[in-house]
Amino acid sequence: MDARFWLIQAFNGISYGALLFLVGSGLSLIFGVMRIVNLAHGSYFLLGGYMALSVIWVTGSWLLAIPVAALTVAIIGLLMERLFLRPLGFDPLRQVLLTVGFAFLFQQAALDIWTGNPFDIEPPAALTQSVVVGGLHLPLYRIFMIAVAVFIGLTLWLVMEKTRLGATIRATVDDAQMARGVGIDTSRIAMLIFALGAFLAALGGVIGGAFVGVYPGLDFEMLPIAFAVVIIGGMGSLGGAAIGALLVGLADNFGKALFPEISYFTLYAPMALILAVKPTGLFGRE
Amino acid sequence: MAPLRMKVLIVIAILAAAALIVPHTNPFVILLATRALAFSILVMSLDILLGFTGLASLGQAAYLGVGAYLTAILAARYQIGLGYDFWLVAALGMLGAAVLAALFGLLAIRASGVYFLMITLALGQCVWGLAYRWNSLTGGDNGINLQHRPKFGIDLADQVTFFYVVFGFFAASLLIMYTLVRSPFGRSLAGIRERELRMKILGYNTWLHKYIAFIIAGAFGGLAGVLWVHTAGIVSPENVVLTTSVDALLMAVLGGPGTLIGGVIGASVVLFIREYLSTLVHWWQYVLGGVYVLVILYLPGGLMSIPGRIRQWRAARSEAADTPNLAPARQ
């Protein structure tokens, strides 16, 4: 185990973390604004992948598939929020369970529409190569994932910190009641954030589709990992999600590489321990 | 308290009727009813946490797993629990699950709301990982098979006998849990659910109350596992995985949280859709998802609230017809 081993493992962990950031950030934002855990988040991830496949099959364009899939799923999320979650008012438990109901419906619908065959999204050939840096083979696709996550992260951060919309969102996360008091339309904010969360998850699904594949069951595999990200990062904070994603990516990677015997616990045991010590996550507030 | 006594009588009557009718249906229905009863003990145990203490757990399958694996390992490996010692194993299953709950409770009870949901999920998945990975003990993903059900004077291999035994366990569990939630202890749990801070100020050790409730729920989860493993004769990591916990939670909400008996309704509806309806139509998953969505949207009190709803609706209608100018109906 020389320096190269550690470097390549760190690189792998970071690139996996980049994918997790896309999934986790949306979940975290939704929680921050609406106080609900969206158990259909994994379904959005999977639907994003499937939508992208359909676009690719029809048009042959991978570049087109990314926005189309993410936007379509964002609209699904928006409709779900407007038509089903909103009418429940503020009732997190029922809203959470409602999202499970939808996760089951999406699961079966995906099976009926796209069959249960395991698919893989094929990115442009340029991205399937590797670059050799100092004797390390770095797959370009992993670098691409990191770039996308950084781009999305920066964009979100700028919007949150520098725009009026961002300020209203932050106000809603901090204290929804107060925000309503000063005239912020928190219901609209919730709708936007839910759609954004779905968008990010679906984006993760398209980007991740070339990395983990697209197949039935992926939805419920991604879900607990996304949980771990927001638990560790603390819910409702973008920076937390970024750190959480990075930590989970690295911990999972090094845990599996160094202690393969306990690879089933590298995700859940730290999650349980962190929550036991700090019940609102590493960076969470309540 | 007359309406309450009435309700209890109605529940007893319906259960008694079910106990009499089910054995005269076909063998598959008897098996499914048995499975529903066994699983509903788990759902009721979860309801102690969810409905009566306000703690939504996503790791209840862990306790089912402890009971089931303990039973299966003892039976398959040591031939224990296949005769009169079945009762001993049932007690051990409860004890083992209670011990695990006592351990997990130490870690989980401090969290509340969605964080409690998450930590129980994480702990539950650790148990799953153990069941999956500890091959020498659990048989890994192949699980453990039981060649036959216990036999002690009566032979549980007989569907109807087994149904009545599970029914007995179910009724006893219901009775004990019902007594518990109606006891002063149960009332303080409800107080914690409504307003934990006030209970703290009043001098209640709310942590300890929740901890004890958590352990009791775990113990009944273990009992459910002991019975569950004998319904199909197999235990595998599938029984401990996250989706089983999600199932239990959804069943509790479907039936009606805070009603106990709603658990058996939720478990029956879900199991019959999943295992009976699926023999008739291939689109049963849409029915299941649809039922979840509709009940959560329109019946906050679960299926158990339907009679109340109907009564309200009738009362409102007759009031509207008879005395149009009285005060609005009570909400």
Add this chain to the structure above:
Amino acid sequence: MTSKLIRRAGLLLTGVCLAFAAAAPAVAQEELRIGFIAPMTGPIAQVGADATNGFKMYLDRVKSNFGGAPVKLIVEDSQAKPDTAVTKAKKLILDDHVQLLVGGVLAPEGYALAPVSTAEKVVYISAIPAADDLTQRQLANYPYFIRTGWTSSQPHHPLGQWACDQGYKKIVAIAADYAFGYEVVGGFQKAFEDCGGRIIQKIWPPLFTKDFGPFIPTIKSDADAVFSLMVGPMALQFPKQLRQSGYTKPIVGGGTSYDEAALPFMGDEAIGDVSALQYSAALQTPQNEAFVKEYRSKYGKVPSYFSETNYTTALMIDDVVKETNGKFPGPEAFIAKMSALKVDAPRGPVSFDDMRNPIQNIYIKKVEKTKLFGYDKDELWGVVIKTYPNVSQFWTYGKDAFLKQPVYSRDFPPCKYCE
């Protein structure tokens, strides 16, 4: 009110009697009822569909008539859960009174269904579940059990021999961390090491792993090749990620790493990889060509071994029932007659050993991009490069010697050459 009820009940009863009377003469020849258990929902629903399609294709071919007996096929959804498979099996046996039970996909389903067949005295045919011990050390528990598929280690004994013959000296095994993976690796390791090769490392990624990032850098660089055992979606990701990491040595795979359930969805990076199984859709025989073409035109995809093994199972049942002129001979006789069969299946000649597991050809196949059977597109096929004829589950070891060793597991055979 009461009289009305009684009248209604009377009418109903009459109706029921009439229905029975009407039905009775139609059943001139007693129908053969087959219960088929497969996952139709959930993550492996596609495998369930492939399996069912294979069985149904044979039924369609003979117009659901086995030796004069009309066949009634009742398909039940196991949802890929062992305990649901058991309840569905009980439903098929107790309610539908099936004479034969076929199905299951995962090994745990096989282990769950076999005891049911014993308890209910119903024949259970395992077309897919491959757990070694069902037809080895545990067979005595299951007198009504017979397997038409394979044992996990069966194709991988010859593959170990083949790898040794290629001159590979050191191999790293990387395999899904569950019983099926252990048995596949065990078979490969046993034959490979008996021939002088060395397994120098075993890596066990959890089942469902898709990011092999943590595992790939740990692969020892002094190996001559990698042996991989992947299942389902894992199969798509592993070769791709391994190649992207700059690995250029050969990959030898267990059957499911490159079978037709995954192969058509893989990328070109899989070209050149070698695996072994009792079936390849690329098998160049007239019978298989006809099978592939009919299946593909009917169901829109290349048949996988899941389809072939179920098609062949239906064919075998037909052969037995033909012998008895369309009468079900009872479970004991059925098992006896079936295990004496010799059939020509799309996969080649199949007979049974005395532990009711098929003796069949094992094909070493190499992934190639080519046009086959007159299809006009270049596609990935598992082209057969060597055939080991009539391989039994005991390979060359002999039944008694083989059964003396424990079932292959994570720790058996021990990794003598790992550090």
